[in-house]
Amino acid sequence: MSVYFDHAATTPLLEVSRNAMLGALEVVGNPSSIHSDGRRARQLLEESREQLAASIGCDPIEVIFTGGGTESVNLAIKGIFLAAREAGRKRILAPLGEHHATIDSLNWLEQNEGAIVEWLPLDEFGRVVPSVVEEKLAEFDDWALFTVIWANNEVGTIQPIAELAAIANRFSVPVHADAVSAFKHLSIDFDSSGLAALSISAHKIGGPQGMGALILDRKAVARPLIHGGGQERDLRSGTQNVAGAAAFAAAVASDIPDLRPLRDRLIAGVLEAVPEAVLTGDPVERLDSNAHFLFPGCQGDSLVYLLDERGISASTGSACQAGVPEVSHVLLGMGLDEESASGALRLTLGHSSTAQDVDSLIRVIPEVFEKARKAGLSNRDVGLNS
Ligand SMILES: Cc1ncc(COP(=O)(O)O)c(C=O)c1O
Structure with missing residues (x-):
């Protein structure tokens, strides 16, 4: 290399992640099958979910496995928006400088689903200014979501997420943080974060590509984007990637x-x-x-x-x-x-x-x-x- x-x-695949993946690939069952092969696959999947939950400070039921960071961001933004729109809330707040997974999801919602996106300016260091967020949130009363990148993937700037979430919570606006570049580099405790949703991805921390998770507060309401067998709290149908989840959990558990x-x-x-x-x-x-x-x-x-x-x-x-x-x-x-x-x-x-x-x-x-x-x-x- x-x-x-x-x-x-x-980032290169970690040895522990590769080994966990190879081991899990030997497990033959579908995690939704009720026979013992299926239950073995299910057990591996749920152990991986528990490990991930423990490391990020959430309940295992709040972990929704996805096919990567882009999918997690799409599910958070579109899923929460589509649910909120049913209650007449159609406005989304987002800073400039977000990852394209966010920008393109927001543009799509604007063009196809009647969303109104309010873009926040950044300062010269790429920071979101909390007082500007507060002023903006006070201007309207039909907020569906505030979405913000926790740490910028290009310039590395870390946003004051706790402060931003506390402001949004005062206005009862759910917050989604794209933590794909922050996860494992910063300490994250989802339970006390004030966030409704948080996106992470395995291949940024030494796990495999095409594997991610959305951490979604159990009280948050979202609509699924992928329909089918009702896996992952009915929010992400499809047979789960058991080997990917095991490899993700192994990467999560290893020290950086x-x-x-x-x-x-x-x-x-x-x-x-x-x-x-x-x-x-x-x-x-x-x-x-x-x-x-x-x-x-x-x-x-x-x-x-x-x-x-x-x-x-x-x-x-x-x-x-x-x-x-x-x-x-x-x-x-x-x-x-x-x-x-x-x-x-x-x-x-x-x-x-x-x-x-x-x-x-x-x-x-x-x-x-x-x-x-x-x-x-x-x-x-x-x-x-x-
Ligand atoms: C901040 C951020 N969000 C989302 C993504 C998308 O993640 P994935 O590559 O797992 O789809 C990336 C990847 O570059 C990222 O850096």
């Missing part, structure tokens, strides 16, 4: 290393090696796994290609937008102009990251920066950047 700085896109010293070494090293680089996101309230920079005069894609040539995997922002030559909506939401925002580089750490990885990156970054800047200048000369 290359020197890997793209753990926010996906303290990444802060590595992240600080990375940030300090890059800023020293390239004094023109600018750290984006909140300098203090940011994920221990995230370093995100702007390199003036460069295109983020050039930086990524040049690093790749040197055996280093990085990204410009969300993997879900990879290949789409678009400036990050998160950076635009933070008030940056298109030109500054186009020189973004995201470096994210995880359980396999080492100090040697960080030092290899710091060694090559000045040369990569110079090359990307020259490419940026020559593109501008021929009008490609206009």
